[in-house]
Amino acid sequence: MKNKSILLASVLLALLAFFGAARFYQSQQAENMAAQGSVNSEQLVRAHAPVLGPADAKVTIVEFTDPACETCAAFSPLVKGMVEQYPGQVKVVIRYAALHHGADQIVRMLEAARLQKPYWPLLETLYQNQAYWAQNHQADANKVAAIFMHEGVDMTRLAQDMNSPAINAIVQQDEADRQALKVDMTPGLFVNGKPLTEFGVGQFKALVAGEVARSYGQQ
Amino acid sequence: MQYPRQWNLVFIAWLIALVSTLGALFFSEIVGIEPCVLCWYQRIAMFPLVLILGQGLAKADAAAIRYALPLGIIGALAAFYHNLIYAGLIPQDLQPCGQGSTSCAQIDLQLFGFITLPLLSLLAFAAINTLLFIASKAPRNEK
Numbered sequence: 001m002k003n004k005s006i007l008l009a010s011v012l013l014a015l016l017a018f019f020g021a022a023r024f025y026q027s028q029q030a031e032n033m034a035a036q037g038s039v040n041s042e043q044l045v046r047a048h049a050p051v052l053g054p055a056d057a058k059v060t061i062v063e064f065t066d067p068a069c070e071t072c073a074a075f076s077p078l079v080k081g082m083v084e085q086y087p088g089q090v091k092v093v094i095r096y097a098a099l100h101h102g103a104d105q106i107v108r109m110l111e112a113a114r115l116q117k118p119y120w121p122l123l124e125t126l127y128q129n130q131a132y133w134a135q136n137h138q139a140d141a142n143k144v145a146a147i148f149m150h151e152g153v154d155m156t157r158l159a160q161d162m163n164s165p166a167i168n169a170i171v172q173q174d175e176a177d178r179q180a181l182k183v184d185m186t187p188g189l190f191v192n193g194k195p196l197t198e199f200g201v202g203q204f205k206a207l208v209a210g211e212v213a214r215s216y217g218q219q
Numbered sequence: 220m221q222y223p224r225q226w227n228l229v230f231i232a233w234l235i236a237l238v239s240t241l242g243a244l245f246f247s248e249i250v251g252i253e254p255c256v257l258c259w260y261q262r263i264a265m266f267p268l269v270l271i272l273g274q275g276l277a278k279a280d281a282a283a284i285r286y287a288l289p290l291g292i293i294g295a296l297a298a299f300y301h302n303l304i305y306a307g308l309i310p311q312d313l314q315p316c317g318q319g320s321t322s323c324a325q326i327d328l329q330l331f332g333f334i335t336l337p338l339l340s341l342l343a344f345a346a347i348n349t350l351l352f353i354a355s356k357a358p359r360n361e362k
Contacts (some may be wrong), residue, residue, distance in 0.1 A: 005274055010233075011237065015241070022245065025245075
């Protein structure tokens with residue numbers, strides 16, 4: 001009986017230490033991120049980045065996305081929905097964090113297709129057909145080419161554009177900013193420069209609502 | 220299992236396994252360091268020790284020592300190999316996990332300039348094996 005009490009007490013103590021350390025570490029991280037977040041506004045929004053919503057909206061959501069990322073696809077309607085939920089007050093900026101294998105090629109293709117067709121339907125088509133072209137976390141450029149061809153994109157032009165200096169610059173700039181802002185998981189979300197420190201649908205909605213209230217007063 | 224000496228030896232080994240297991244989970248789940256392939260082999264050897272030795276202690280069954288030792292030895296071998304890679308004694312192209320997203324040669328955490336996770340792992344396995352070995356040599360006149 002005494003033995004079992006010692007064992008049980010040890011397990012409880014170890015678990016307590018574990019969760020204590022976890023809480024401590026997470027609060028430290030949140031503080032660090034909050035401290036560095038708003039300083040880097042220039043790295044968050046670049047002139048080349050696609051924007052959804054009015055230019056004069058005071059609340060800017062920046063989403064670092066990977067077209068091959070499943071959570072990004074699941075989060076996309078929610079992020080875009082914010083523009084409708086707060087008309088005139090919120091805009092969304094897309095940046096790339098091509099973390100999946102081969103995803104940088106898909107980003108190039110998407111940016112090249114953007115020169116020919118409206119951007120947001122293209123991105124949505126990619127997300128919706130993700131299971132087809134991004135199996136086992138491997139992005140398949142040939143399958144994306146088939147999708148874009150079906151969407152009426154001129155593939156000869158796309159092949160020329162996707163390795164042009166302009167698109168090279170976009171890919172490199174996004175990758176540099178991604179590293180500087182330490183976005184190593186997607187989607188990487190920032191609202192008015194404040195990073196979403198704890199990931200989740202509720203947390204994201206609360207962060208946006210808080211910034212809308214701060215910028216436009218209580219509604 | 221013999222009281223109190225043998226029980227205490229196994230208990231200390233179990234404590235080391237418990238702390239190592241929670242420590243490994245802390246670094247992967249909370250800090251977010253992704254375990255490489257070799258880390259996983261060491262985890263596979265370490266995590267069950269908590270249950271096997273824990274059950275042995277609860278039932279005061281010395282047989283648990285015999286069941287735990289093979290795991291401890293395999294874990295120590297994997298940790299030893301990992302430390303060789305960290306030290307640069309085994310060339311890059313020989314390591315078994317170059318293709319994954321996490322390289323076994325990449326040092327994610329270093330305390331005081333020399334304490335790394337594989338070193339902690341090797342020390343933990345070495346201590347557990349030593350304790351279990353001494354415990355297994357204790358006279359078994361009592362069951």
